[in-house]
Amino acid sequence: MAEQAPLRAGRREWLGLAILALPTLLLALTMTSLNLAIPHISADLNPSSTQLLWIIDIYGFLIAGALITMGSLGDRYGRRRLLLIGSVFFATASVVGAFSTSPTMLIVMRAVLGLSGATLMPSTLSLLSTMFRDKTQRALAISLWMSVFMGGAALGPLAGGALLERFWWGAVFLMGAPVMVLLVVAGPFLLPESTTSDTGRIDLVSVGLSLAGILSTVYGLKQVAGHGFGAAAAAYMVAGVLICAVFLRRQGRLERPLLDLSIFRERAYTTPIAAVAVAMIMNGGINFFLMQYLQTVRDLSPLQAGLCTLPPTVVSMTGSMLVPKLTQNVRPGFVIGPAFLLTAAGFLVLSTVHAETSVFVVVAALVVMAVGFGPAMALCTALALGSVPTEKSGAASATSETSTELGMSLGIAFLGSLGMFVYRDRIRELSPSGLPQASLEKASNTVGAAFTEADRLPDQLGDGLLSAASRAFVSGLRVDAIVGSVGMTCVGIAVMYLLRKVPPLSADSEKNAEDTPERPAVEHRTQSVSGGTE
Template identity: 45%
Template sequence: MSTTTVRRAGAREWGGLAVLSLPTVLLGLDVTVLYLALPSLAEDLRPSGTEELWIMDAYGFLIAGFLITMGTLGDRIGRRRLLMIGAAAFGVVSVLAAWSTSAEMLIAARAALGIAGATLMPSTLALISNMFHDERQRSLAIGVWATSFALGMALGPVVGGAMLNHFWWGSAFLLAVPVSVVLLVAAPLLIPEYRAPHSGRFDLLSVVLSLAAILPVIYAVKRFAKDGLDLPTIGATVLGVAFAVVFVKRQGKLESPLLDVRLFTNRTFSAALSVLLIGLVGVGGSMLLITQQLQLVEELPPVEAGLWMGPPALMMFLAAIGAPLVARRVPPGIVVAVTLTLSMIGYVLLTLVGASGGVALMVTGFGLVYLGLGAIAALGTDLVVGAAPPEKAGSASAMSETVQELGLALGVAILGSLATAVYRSRMDGEIPAGTPTDVAETAGDSIAGASSSAQRMPEGWFETAKEAATAGLNTAMLVAAVCTLVLAFLSAVVLRHVGVIGGDGEPQEDDKTATAEPAGSQV
């Protein structure tokens, strides 16, 4: 047993954590605030249907595609340096996005924001692993970091709605500017620099291969959510998988790979990534459907819907902070399994939601879902980062973020498509005779289409559409409940070898080499 004394974090490190949480809040806020700005944005810029989709998706595509690249780049050039470069770029491009004069300009700005955003998440998470060497403190710090993203998502509708009530749509993007300024001023004072020793050459071909592997898969997932399983979806999936195989083979041959595939031989690393991926699928789907239910079925204004999302965000906050504390005495696998079981109960409650007056039940159920999210986000991320050597923390952090992005996208695609299929099935034959073809197609396709067509349909017909949408929600949540229950059991099994956080007994993983201090250059 190691007797090395591990330095505990002090006031500077906890202050640095507050600074690192700022860009995380910003990225979470960016996920939800654009949904509110879209109507006024569309009225001003007049984008086509395809351009509107790219305005929404360009950011997600690029941030997912560049996470691995930026995580490894930070290991090489310095994690704090990359964080500051990314923050400066995010602030500047946000100003360009705010004053975009065309849909094409805004799409380009959103793509650039995605690339800049990809520098922030892995850099912040990897720096936490450098600042908090004590295992218990690191786990708690990652819990705080994990809640920052949820806080941003919860604030998005509220802050965005308030700003859009007083300013133009571009003001939503300007929220990034003060955050970037604070980070650029405070980071050199509170956050240490870290570079991985002997990092080697940066392989540009690996960057191209990683993009060629990730981007087609993300595109396929998003297309599947919209159009179902068609030839372009299958083709993009096959193309992405083929490039992924080439990418993995190349990484195995390089002395300094973009992604060290040997990390996957660590049981804790692989198991925690799997839990994050599968767990986020249910969360991604339920997030979409609950937001839709509140605004289109319950017909709440965006600000009020955002306020109702506050209690679930608080549940996630409590779980993300509390789970690492409980895991000091109870093995993380058991903590994750128990909280996922509570999430399963939340999904079951969501299967009981009706087409009207179900807000309280919805918020309660979604709060339990978020309880599980908080636990797996904090403990899963901690296990992924903790299982990697210090010099690979950036790469491991990027993998954690990539898996979570993919899980959320898959949730929207799979559960969203399931709910849509149920809606269309229920609406088949319910469209009144004599309805114009374009109106009938729009109303029968989705609850959003029905909402936009409600004024052109007979009185009372929209209630039928609400019931169909609610049936879609109920069915999707039933599937999520079953999958979450299975995941809870698997979590207890695949993570059973992981000991309590900061325990004095056996190490968490036999094939991990523990180090008390980072091996790289720290300033």
């Protein structure tokens, strides 16, 4: 028998939140620690350049491509069930991948990790929507959830570096196994099961269109980021957009679609999702340049560069925790909008850096950005998920995560390409006279290649090329920072206007407490410790 969850969450729900934070922490650690292991993987497995690219990229490709499908599967067949099944596959692929004996084997395991990873994020978010029906509590829960993700992203390089100093590269993969085992053991006792009844069979044509459209788009964006804009990249992106258009058209005609387009009619859902996508575009573009700036231009080690991200991460996590307090008596739009404007101010500070700027100035700019970015992202997620019916939370969560993935890819591809265009133009202008054309061509590819080439040249030419490369790269960074500042300013103003009528979360919670709507389409079951149904 379907049972309506209580409006106010209790001890079990908060313990369940701790369990749901585990896969979030793991995904963040996995995403940020692998790059450190790449040199060790290359030395041990000797992959070709193409195989190495697939080892790095296939994980993100399949996560992005499968999110919508996995979110819909969770709505139909059980969000907890999908989370636990995905966790088992993730743990298994992590262990097998750690002991890979060939590049092909590792690529296959990374693909399995991507597919199983796509079950985790939408499942955790949709379960949060089910467990925390009071919107103020939901905002706090999502803030905690996002804080764990941010903490994992910051700790990933540090944890990965520590493991690689003492163990082989597979240790980076093994981080996931114990976390997933704990989730699988504790999940059935602390997490509720919820499904959407009467959803019918899943439309396999829609699944194929979703995968093909998003994979093609993301692959094209990756081509732009890695090799610049060309005919092949354009063809993949155009094909992806067309396939996605066919997918959306089909969803509008199906009685039981894979993605219910009605969720986009709600401004309180669409606006924060769009804001997150744009924010991730700006953030992805600047991060692409910042890590290179710190390690190449400022000559920091990977560990030192990673440590530079800790202060903004701590600030962002702290700011996210303040979201429920900020939105008790203030409309969400008037919290999100100013927060994005504060992020824009941080971008503006970054637009003033030069090759000799103190690292402390850069960290200070990142802290200013983080003060606004963390709360804005947490509140956007909470507001979006709180604006759709619980029975559609899986698809809504998956769409939210897809916009984040695509936003990050777009940022790296387009703003990364814009910054590199400025870099290539400026290095040709600033390079010392007498520099061999072959050296200039190599230096124009990346700032890292420029520094490598400078070491091979006579002192005077080498020093001139180093100076030119640093100044040219900073020019690209500054252009991206200016674009980011303008973009975040526009987002902040748009959010304040579009969400001006959305009430404070506490007011909405009080309304729900007085008149809680029944949603019989959602079957909500909570397992007791003994395994029975309450």
